[in-house]
Amino acid sequence: MLYREAGQFKASYEADQQIFPILQDRIGVLLLIGFFALAVPLFADQYWLKAILIPVLIFSLAAIGLNILTGYAGQLSLGSAAFMAVGAFGAYNFMLRIDGMPFLVAILLGGLCAALVGVMFGLPSLRIKGFYLAVATLAAQFFIVWALVKIEWFSNYSSSGVITAQEIEILGFAFDGPQSKYLLTLFVVVVMALLAKNMVRSTTGRSWMAVRDMDVAAEVIGIRLMRTKLTAFAVSSFYCGVAGALYAYTYIGTVEPEGFNLDLSFKILFMIIIGGVGSIMGSFLGAAFIVLLPIALDVFVPMLLGDLVSSSFVSNLQLIVFGGLIVFFLIVEPHGLARLWQIGKEKLRLWPFPH
Amino acid sequence: MAREIGDVILKMEGISLSFGGVKALTNISFDVREHEIRSIIGPNGAGKSSMLNVINGVYHPQEGQVTFRGEVRRDMEPHKAAKQGIARTFQNIALFKGMSVIDNIMTGRNLKMKCNVFHHALHWGKARAEEIEHRKKVEEVIDFLEIQNIRKTPVGRLPYGLQKRVELGRALAAEPSMMLLDEPMAGMNVEEKQDMCRFILDVNDQFGTTIVLIEHDMGVVMDISDRVVVLDYGKKIGDGEPDEVKNNPDVIAAYLGTSH
Amino acid sequence: MQFFFEVLIGGLLSGVLYALVALGFVLIYKASGVFNFAQGAMVFFAALTFVGFLEILPGWTGWEEGGRAVFWLAFVLSLAAMVVLAIATEKFVLRPLVNQPPITLFMATIGLTFLVEGIAQGIWGANVRGLNLGIADVPIEYMMDNFNILISSFDVFAAAVAAVLVAALALFFQYTRIGRALRAVADDHQAALSIGIPLRHIWVIVWAVAGFVALVAGMIWGARNGVQFALTFTALKALPVLILGGFTSVPGAIVGGLIIGASEKLAEVYVGPFVGGGIESWFPYILALGFLLFRPEGLFGEKHIDRV
C-alpha cells in the first residue's frame, strides 16, 4: 500500500523524465543517501568504513564504468583494471609534479588520462566484435601494466615501482581519517553515479544502447558508430580511471602496477554481471555482493565447519562455494540483482493485495 | 490528394552487388520521384532488401552509382543517407530490443539533437530543454501511430505487429523526406495490415514523404503504389505503373515460376 | 642466422603447445558457442588428477610405482574424471543456461573456473608436483652437432603429440557419426535440433573431448613446468592464438599457435632488449589485435555478413 504510483500523474514531460519518477523512490533514494552520508560515518566502525564501504564504493564506480561500456554500449572489455591503473598513476603524477594541484582536479585529470588511453584501445572496436574484442582488450590489460612497470617515470623512479598516494587536502581540510576518506569517496561516487545516470537516460545513452542492440540499425538512423563507441570507451575508462585514483588515494594508499591485474578486471566484470548488465543501480549491488561474499564465506565457513576439516580445505571450499554461487546466480537470475530489485518493487506495488 | 508527384530525386544506375561470388543484384537501374510511393516487388531472394540496403549505404555495390538530390555517389554511407533525410525500416525488425518504445522512437531524433555528452551528463539547461522539446515531437509520432498505452514498455515484450509500428515510428521521428520500408506488413493480420496501410498513406499524404516500399501482398502494392519495380534473381524484369507491371509477361512468368 | 633459426624453431614448437590449449577452446566454442574460460582450469584439474592418481595408485593396487600399468590406469581414470566433469557441467551449468546470451555463459564458465580450481586443490592439495613422461628435455644432438641449432627433443615430442591429436580430431569430425552431428550443430543449432540431433549429448561429448584435450595439454605442460596452479595460466597463452586463428577453426588454432609462438619469441629476442624486455606478456595480444584489424573474424574464422 505504501509503494504506489497510482494518483501520481505527470503533468509535464519534465516530471516524467526524472530519474526516479515515483515519489516513494525519490524519498527512498534520498533516505539512502542520507543514511550513508550521515548515519554511517557516525556509527560505523573503522573496519566497516575501511575494509568494506570504501572498497564497495570504489568498485561500484569502476563497475559503473564497465557497465557503460559493456552494459550500455555492448562492448565486452576485460581491461578495466588497467584503466584503473592509468587513473591512479595519472593522478599521482599530477599531484607530484604540479605544485598546489587540487586533489579533485588531479583525480579528474587521472580519469582523463585513462579516457585517452581507453579511446586508443577502443579504436579496434570499430572492426572487431564480441569475444574477439574481449580478448583484444586483454592487450590493454597486459600492455598498460607492463608499461607502468617498465617506464620508471610513472612511479617517480621508485626502486620497487610502487607509488604512494600523497595526503589528501581540500581547501585546507586534511582527509586523513576513515570517516573523512569515506565521505569524500561517497561524494565522488554519488556525483559520478548521478552523471552516469543522466548520460544513460539521454541521447548519449540511447545511442550506446542502440549500438549495443543493433549496430546496423543504429547506423541507419544516423548514429555514428565510431563516435558512439569511442565515447563509450572514453567515458567508461574515465570512470574506471577515477575509481583507480580513489583506490590509490582513499583506499589502499600505496599501490603497485601488478595490483591492477587481470583478476581485478574479472572481478569488476563479475560485479556488473551479478549486479545487472545495463543498470547503474546494479553496479552498486554487484560491487557490494562481490566484495562481501568472499568475506562472509571466510567468516562463516570456518565457523560452521570449525576443526572438522583442515584450513586448506576451508579455503578451497570458499572458492568452490563462490564459483558455485556465481553459476547458481546466473541460472536463477541472469539479469542480476538489479532485476531482483525491480521484481521486488513490483511485488511491493501490489502488496498487501495478492493481485 | 494533397501531394503532387515531383521530379526524380533518387536515381540508381547500373547497380551490381555480389557477396563472395554470389550475385545479389545485376546491373539494376531505376529512379524514385519526390512524394511518390514506389514499390519493389519480386519473389523471395530476388534482391529486394539488398536493393534497399544499397540505397541507404548498408551495402556497397561493386558497380554502379547512386544519385540522390543531385549528388552523384559511387555508393552511400548509412549516416550520410540518414543526414540527407532517408529513414528506414527492416524486414526482420531492427528495433533496439533492450529499450522502451519511447526511447526507441527518441533515437530516431538523434540527428536533430545538438547536445554533447557533457551536456547530457549534467542534464541541465540546454540538454534538458532539448530532451523535452524532442519528447514532444516523439509524443506526436506516438499519437499519430496510436501507441500511447505502450510507450514505456520495452519493445522486446511487444507483439510483432506493434513492433513493426514502433519501427515505423522510429523512422518517422526523424522527419525524413524519404522512407524505405522493408515489408512493413509481413506477418500481419488483415486488420493490422489495414492500419499500416493507412499510416503509410497518411505519412505520404500529410508530410509528403517519398516512400520506397517492399511488400509481398500484391493487393496492397497495386493499391497504394504509384510505380512498381520488379526484381527476380537480382535482375530487373519490370518497371512501371501498377497496371503496366501487372500485365508484363516476364513478371507473370516470374510469379508463376514458369520461366526459370 | 643460426640464432634466428634457433629462435624461430623454438618459437614454432612453443606455438604448438599454445595451440594444444587453444584447441580445447575451439572445440567447445564450435559446438556450443560458449567461450569456455574454464579451459585453463580444466588443464590444471586434468593434470593434477593425473599426477594424483600416479601417486596413490601404487598404494591401492600394489603395482610398481612409475610403471606402465599405473601410468595408463591413471590416464584412464583422469579421462573418466574429465568425462564426469563434462556431464556435470552440461547438467548443472549449460542446460539451465540454454538460450542465455553468450556473455552469461561466458561468466558461468568463469564461475566454473573457481569451482574446478577449488575442487582440484581441495582433493589433491596445493603441493607442487613434478611429472616425468619419460621423454628427456634435452637438445637433439644431431641438430646440435651439424647445424649448432638447439632443438629440444621434448618439444618435438610435444609437437608430434599435438599433430596426432589434431589429425585424430579431424578424422573424428569427418568420419564418425558423432563427428558429423557435431559439425551440424556447429553450423546451426536450430537446424540440428530439428533433424533430431540430441543437443545435450553433443554438448557432453564435446566437453568430454575438450577435457581429453585438456588432459593431454596438462600432461605435456605439466611435464614441462611442473603440475601446479600456474597451469591455469596456459589459457592466457592460448587466447591470442584463438583470436588470430578464429574461435571456430581447428586448423586456425594450429596455424595461429605457430604464428604467435614464432613471432613472440622473435619479438622478445630482437625487439625486447630495446624496450626493457618482458614484452611476451602483451606482444601476442597486440599482434593478434593488429591482425584482426585486417581480418576481423580471424585467420580461418567464418566470415560473418550482417543480414538486415
Added chain:
Amino acid sequence: MNLKKTVILGAAVAGLLGSSMAIAAEQFIGLPSYRVGPYAAGGSGIFGGWIDYMQMINERDGGINGVKLAWEECETEYNNARGVECYERLKEKGETGNSVFQPLSTGITYSVLDKVAKDKIPLVTMGYGRTDAADGRVFPYVFPLITTYWSQATTMIKYIAGKEGGTDKLKGKKIALLYHDSAYGKESHAVLEKMAERYGYELTKLAVAHPGNEQQSQWLQIRQLRPDWVILWGWGVMNPTALKSAAKTGFSREKMVGVWWSGAEEDTVPAGSAAKGFTAAGYNVAGENYPVIKDIEKFVYAKGHGNMEDKGRIGSVYYNRGVVHGLITVEAIRKAQEKFGKGKALTGEQVRWGFENLDMDDKRLGELGATGFLPPLKTSCLDHEGSGKVKYQQWDGNKWNVVTDWIDADKELVRGMIEESAAAYAKEKGITPRDCSKEM
C-alpha cells in the same frame, strides 16, 4: 583445539558486529594466510609451520610466561584488497588487538604500509616487502626482518666471487640476471649495477613476463651470451621453468644462483632432474634435524594437532620458514614482556618494542633449538633488518643441502641505499624521522 574454535567463533561474530571480545591472558596473532590460488603451496607451508610452532609453544611451555597464543586465519588469496580487509578484520581481535601483521605478500605489505603506524601494529616482512623500511627511523612500525632483497643481491655476488676465487676474479665475468618482470624482479637492479661498477663484471638483465611458464627466448639469448653465471630472480612457476629451460639449453645448473623465493622444494621438484646442482639463497635452511622441529613433532604432531595435511613437508624450506616466523614473533613477544610485564597480553605498540630490541645471538638460538636454522639477529631503532645474512643451499635431486656458512651482506653499500631511499620517502610523505639516540 577446542579453545581455538571458540576463539574463531567468538572472533568471527565479534568481527561482524564490529566489536571485540576479551579473553583472559591471551596474545592474539592475526594470520593473513593464503591457501588457494597460484601461491597456495608456499602459503600452506609457511603458515603451517608458523601455526605449528605457536601450537608447540602453547603445548610445551603453556604459552609465553603463561600467556597463551591465540590466532585466527584470514584468507587473502594473495590479493591486495582481500589483504586490507583481513588486516582491518584482525586488527581489533583478541584482548589487546592484533599484535603483529605478516602478510607474506609484498602487494599486501604496500597496501597496509600507511595504516600500521596509525594503528600501532608492527608489520613484519621477512625476505620481502619494502626494503628501505629497514631504516627504523622513518618506518618505526615496519620490520623487513633478517634480510632484504638488496642485502641478498650483495650476498649473491659474494657467493659467486667465492666460487670464482675472490672478488678480483669477477672482473670481465658475465653475469645474466633472469628476473620476473615486475616490481619484485626489479628490486635487485640498482644493487647489482652498483656492484658491477665496483667489481667490473658485465651484467645482462633478461626480463621474463609473468607468469614465466615460457622462457624459450630468454634461454636462447643466454645460450648466445654464454654467461659465467645466471642469477635467477624468479617466482612461482618461473623457477622450475627456468631450471628446465637451462637443462634444455645445456646451461649448467651449478652456475645458477637463485633467490630465496626460488629455493624451495616447490621450485625444484617440478623440474625433476633438471634442478640438480642448482643453488639458492635462504634465510632459513631446510631439514628436520633441529631441536625446534623435533619439539614440534613431539608436542604437536604426536598429539595429532599438526596443521600440515602432508607431514612429508615438515622440514621443507617453506615449512621451516614458517617456523622462523613463529620463532621470531614469539621471541619479540617474550622480549616485550620482559619490559612491559611478564604474563600479560601486550598491545601491538608494546610488541613493536620487542621487534625493535631483538637480540638472538648464537647462544639464544641454541636455547631456542635453532642453531644454524636462521642467522643471528639483532635489531635496533636504526636497523630493522637485523642480520642480512643468508646461507646457500644446493639441490641434490632430492633435498636441499647447505653449502655455505652464513654470508653477510655488503652492509655499507646496502645501508647507504636504504637510508637514501627512506629519506626520500620521508620527504615525500612529510615524515620527521625518529631520533634514535632518544630511544632506549
